[in-house]
Amino acid sequence: MKDTNEIIGLVAGIFTSSALVPQLVTTIKKKKAQDMSFLLFIIMLTGNALWSYYGFKKDDFPIISTNIFSILPNSTMIILKYRYKNNK
Known part of the structure; x- marks a missing residue:
């Protein structure tokens, strides 16, 4: 049962994190x-x-891995927000 819960946690985290x-893609393109x-x-x-x-x-591996992954796109958006702040 623990393995099933871990898989569900990973899948949920992947969806949430992604x-x-x-x-991010739209911001980079535009x-x-x-x-x-x-x-x-x-x-x-x-x-x-x-x-x-x-x-x-x-x-808890699912919590650790998915939230560490989430730090990357959030940090990238902060950088892009600063980089593209004057683009209209």
Whole structure:
């Protein structure tokens, strides 16, 4: 049963973590990010970091792996928000 729960956790985390990827691709293609909320990505990044910490404390691989992955697209969006801030 633990293996099944871990698989469900990984699949759920993959879907949740990859939800930002389409927005990331659109932002890169259009080179525009002025309508994106900077605060949203700061909050998401903080949440992912805290979830990762929690996962390490609980020794829970699905929580650790999916939230560490989520840090990458959130950080990238923060960088793109700054990089494309004047593009219209």
